[in-house]
Amino acid sequence: MDATAIILAAGEGTRMKSNHCKVSHKILGKPMVQWIVDATIKAGCSRVVVVIGSHADEMRALIDGAYANSATKVECVEQTERLGTGHAVKVALEACGITQGPVVVLNGDLPLITADTVAKFAQTVATGELACTVMAMTPPDPFGYGRIKLGADGQIERIIEQKDCTPEQAATLLECNAGCYAFDGAQLAAHINEIDNDNAQSEYYLPDMLGILKGHGQAVSIFHCDDYRDGLGVNSRIQLAQLTAIARDRINEHWMVEGVTFIDPTQAWIGPDAVIGRDTVVWPQTHLIGHVTVGEECQ
Numbered sequence: 413m414d415a416t417a418i419i420l421a422a423g424e425g426t427r428m429k430s431n432h433c434k435v436s437h438k439i440l441g442k443p444m445v446q447w448i449v450d451a452t453i454k455a456g457c458s459r460v461v462v463v464i465g466s467h468a469d470e471m472r473a474l475i476d477g478a479y480a481n482s483a484t485k486v487e488c489v490e491q492t493e494r495l496g497t498g499h500a501v502k503v504a505l506e507a508c509g510i511t512q513g514p515v516v517v518l519n520g521d522l523p524l525i526t527a528d529t530v531a532k533f534a535q536t537v538a539t540g541e542l543a544c545t546v547m548a549m550t551p552p553d554p555f556g557y558g559r560i561k562l563g564a565d566g567q568i569e570r571i572i573e574q575k576d577c578t579p580e581q582a583a584t585l586l587e588c589n590a591g592c593y594a595f596d597g598a599q600l601a602a603h604i605n606e607i608d609n610d611n612a613q614s615e616y617y618l619p620d621m622l623g624i625l626k627g628h629g630q631a632v633s634i635f636h637c638d639d640y641r642d643g644l645g646v647n648s649r650i651q652l653a654q655l656t657a658i659a660r661d662r663i664n665e666h667w668m669v670e671g672v673t674f675i676d677p678t679q680a681w682i683g684p685d686a687v688i689g690r691d692t693v694v695w696p697q698t699h700l701i702g703h704v705t706v707g708e709e710c711q
Contacts, residue, residue: 413455413456413457413458413514413531413534413535413538414458414513414514415455415456415457415458415459415513415514415515415516415534415538416457416458416459416460416461416508416510416513416514416515416516416597417449417452417455417457417459417460417461417515417516417517417518417530417534418461418463418500418501418504418515418516418517418518419445419448419449419452419460419461419462419463419518419519419520420463420497420500420501420517420518420519420520421433421435421445421462421463421464421465421471421520422463422464422465422466422490422491422494422500423435423465423466423494423520424466424467425466425521425647427647427648428647428648428649428652429649432467432470433466433467433470433471434520434521434646434647435471435520435521436467436470436471436474437646437652439523439652439655439656439659440656440659440660440663440681440682440683440684440701441683441701441702442683442684442685443474444520444521444523444646445462445471445474445475445520446474446475446478447523447524447525447659447684448518448520448522448523448525449462449475449478449479449486450527450684451525451526451527451529451530452516452518452527452530453482453484453486453527454527454530455527455528455530455531455534456531457484457516457530457534458484458485459484459485459487459508459510460479460484460485460486460487461487461488461489461504461507461508461510462475462486462487462488462489462520463488463489463490463491463500463501463503463504464488464489464490464491465490465491465492465494465500466494468488468490471488472488475487475488476488487508489503489504489507489508490503491503495609495614495615495616496609496613496615496616496617496618497517497615497616497617497618497619498604498607498615498616498617498618498620498621499607499615499616500618501517501600501604501618502604502605502607502616505600505601505604510597510600510601511597511598511601512597512598512601513597514534514535514537514538514594514595514596514597515537515594515595515596515597515600516530516533516534516592516593516594516595517592517593517594517595517618518530518592519591519592519645521645521646521647522590522592522642522643522644522645523646523655523659524641524642524644524655524658524659524662525592525642525643526639526642529637529638529639529642532635533545533547533592533594533635534594536594536633536635537594537595537596540596541631542596542630542631542632542633543595543596543599543600543625543628543630543631543632544593544594544595544596544599544600544621544622544625544630544632544633545593545594545632545633545634545635546560546568546571546589546590546592546593546622546632546633546634546635547589547590547591547592547593547594547634547635547637547643548560548587548588548589548590548634548635548636548637549587549588549590549636549637549640549642549643550586550587550588550636550640551588551640551643551644552640554582554586554588555574555582556574557574557588557589557590558571558572558573558574558588558589559571559572559574559577559581559582559585559586559587559588559589560585560587560588560589560634561581561585562587562634566633567626567631567632567633568622568632568633568634571589571619571622572585587634587636588643589619590637590642590643591643591645592643593618593619593621594635595621596630599625599628599630600621603621603624603625603628604621606624607620607621607624608620641658644658659684660677660678660680660681660682661677661678663682663683663684664677664680664682665677667682667688667694670688670690671690671691672688672689672690672691672692672693672694673691673692673693673694674694675693675694675695675696676696679696679697679698680694680695680696680697680698680699681698681699681700681701682694682698682700683700683701683702683704685702685703685704686700686701686702686703686704686705686706687704687705687706688700688706689706689707689708689709689710690708690709691708691709692706692707692708692709692710692711693710693711695711
């Protein structure tokens with residue numbers, strides 16, 4: 413698939429209260445940002461661009477060290493002035509000369525997003541019928557997320573932030589914005605400079621592209637995640653622990669399906685790069701972190 417993934421990883425993540433970049437924090441031994449890069453590579457993206465800013469040297473080392481020998485081109489682009497998500501995407505486009513093909517923009521703090529979701533998301537704009545799709549999800553508790561209001565034609569009418577929702581909208585608009593976008597690359601490149609910073613923060617916001625594209629007569633719609641957890645982000649140490657538990661459960665369920673026995677799957681931590689052979693028994697308090705291989709019929 414000749415698609416480009418742009419991963420936004422320039423933010424500091426102040427709520428983490430850390431001396432390190434937010435997306436460098438690890439889930440099951442692997443930095444969050446690498447989970448997302450891996451998902452885009454497995455999805456078949458031919459190019460991955462990571463926009464860095466805060467702790468740029470740390471981030472560059474994380475990416476260059478892990479993907480120096482990758483068959484897929486993975487590169488860092490530094491956003492020296494952090495002027496919003498729209499500005500970050502513009503910096504990536506200009507630095508890499510991206511002008512065509514599907515362009516998937518993902519946040520760097522979405523470690524649970526799967527390769528299958530990324531591939532399906534990119535495919536929504538591959539035919540040229542849609543200029544942009546927004547990743548939508550329906551979490552059990554939608555509080556705090558922007559709600560997506562669709563028009564009668566199925567296109568996005570508007571995205572209403574939580575603080576602006578009326579009680580009726582909060583109760584009836586259950587599609588939530590996961591903050592990820594898939595663009596027709598030609599349309600994105602042609603109109604990215606039309607985003608302005610006429611807002612309270614004087615920043616360039618990527619969601620403004622929806623109105624810009626619609627103003628040019630382009631179609632804009634949604635892509636709904638099959639699993640809402642793909643769109644969950646990390647903004648605190650509490651959420652880091654919550655998503656670690658989800659990742660643990662997903663991985664352990666995968667290996668149980670493949671013929672591995674877990675005495676207590678809530679007490680075994682298996683990293684995403686570990687491999688376990690069938691008929692192996694994994695006991696409580698087991699940790700397999702990194703590129704670990706366990707054969708068949710082991711304990």
